[in-house]
Amino acid sequence: MSLPDPMASSQVRDAAPLFAALGDETRLQLLLRLSSSGPASIARLSAQARVSRQAIAKHVQVLSAAGLVRTRRRGRERICELEPARLAGAHQCLDLISTLWDDALDRLRSFVEDDSQAHP
Template identity: 35%
Template sequence: MEKNHDNLNTVFQALADPTRRAVIQHLIEGPASITELAEPFEMALPSFMKHIGVLEDAGLIRSKKTGRVRTCEIKPKQLTAAQKWINTQTAIWEGRMARMASYVETLDAEEQDD
């Protein structure tokens, strides 16, 4: 269980950066070269490659080099794990909110009966 938490921590830490989220959004459309991914960002290529490294270390993307071109693609497993965690937390909070609403309705009904 602790390993799963460590993996999720790494994924959420990787996704905390807007540049890395933009890369993920781009890759959801399909594989892309590093050059294509780096184009919208005003940063040096070595700085951009650090972002790619963080995403790869988190297991969110993979890259492969063919000739002189490095291409990245999404690895959905870690995104799915993060989505599952978020969905679980959402369900917990929705349940709490439903119980709170029911409690408030009960209090309102009791007040009206008095």
């Protein structure tokens, strides 16, 4: 039995923190909000959230650290917006996982077939 492909392994290492950043409902809601309504300040984002402004600010920091959003100061506000470059990268990671699993299904299927032929 072989170890996992080191290529896929390194891609997976990169993907883990990204998924971790996505693995929170509040953060997903923030991304949804930024997707549907465009850039917004921390205050604006927290106005419609159930948690405090500071909680939102922390979540934005997490998303920013994951490279999913970009922030910039505009006067006294901090404007948050989706990071296009990272979006492409995220998309790529998601596709990788999807493909991986599709392949897994195929292999599983043929494995079962081979197995049933090997042990009739």
